[in-house]
Amino acid sequence: MRRRPFIALFGAAAASRPGTALAQQTQAGHPPIIGWLLVQRPNPIFHEIIAELARLGWVEGKTVTYDVRVATADMSDLHALAAELVNRPVTLILAEPTSIAAAQRATRTIPIIGLANDMKASGFVSNIARPGGNTTGISIFGSELDVKRLELLAELVPTARRIAVLTESKTGPSMARLDAAARELRIELVVVEARNEDEIDPALDSIVVSGVEAVNVLVSAVFHRGRKGIIARMEAARLPAIYQGPDYPREEGALIAYGPRRVLMAQLVAGQADRVLRGALPGDLPILQPTKFELAINLKTAKTLGLTVPPSLLTRADEVIE
DSSP states (O other): OBOSOOOOOOOOOOOOOOOHHHHHHHHTTOOOEEEEEESSSOOHHHHHHHHHHHHTTOOBTTTBEEEEEEOOTTOTTHHHHHHHHHHTTOSEEEEOTTTHHHHHHHOSSSOEEEEESOTTTTTSOSOSSOOOTTEEEEEOOHHHHHHHHHHHHHHHSTTOOEEEEEESOTTSTHHHHHHHHHHHHTOEEEEEEOOSGGGHHHHHHHHHHTTOSEEEEOOOHHHHHTHHHHHHHHHHTTOOEEESOTTHHHHHOOSEEEEOOHHHHHHHHHHHHHHHHTTOOGGGSOOBOOOOOEEEEEHHHHHHTTOOOOHHHHHHOSEEEO
């Protein structure tokens, strides 16, 4: 059941004027071309961004054309695919965390809209308020959310003294903050790294035999793509785990999740793309971030794991699946 109304807030639209690329295509009678630089499909947010763009007037085959390039799992062809989009040329490029750098290397003129944990900390832009250059986008600020998830997990499993952290990088921006939070909670962290999808299963094997009592799955495009296997493995091992997407408990049967919903992220990305397509310069568009974070809990999964969810969590949950 939904506990609170969904709220989607995002930054005010920047003033726009006809962009050179868009104006040229319009004069030639061709719709603008949005290039997608992805690492793997299917990607649920891909379809939601397309739906949101259509709502804003950018309908595929009528007012906009899509050129989707999908890299192999090892990303060996990512830079070549970015070059193909630039050479077409596309009007703008939409990129996910693992493909933003490749897009930036391929062009300094075609607008790039990226979706990443932290656009500035990752080095994709130098300024949040005024990025400059040809790149803007959305920051999820997952480092802060990773700490919040650890706190929620400790509340859900108050007896847990050893908690595993599944991360893409042991030196990632979340680790220092997680270490500090764990000390305050008197929890020992067992950090397990999986840098790509091939390393997920061995990482999960390591977690299962480590003797931990719960798992914090950090924000990661890799873990998002591998979420079905991660969730199934954690449930089979009877390990309570918390995840990044509040859509996971209902759609995938995850125990608990906290973060922004996909529909909100799609609205933010589509909104930035709409502004660029209408003439705004990406360097003038501030990096946006979600303003609504939701807590979702699956009581069916909790029962399977033998967990009783504290009333304090249930009353704060935005969605409880019963």
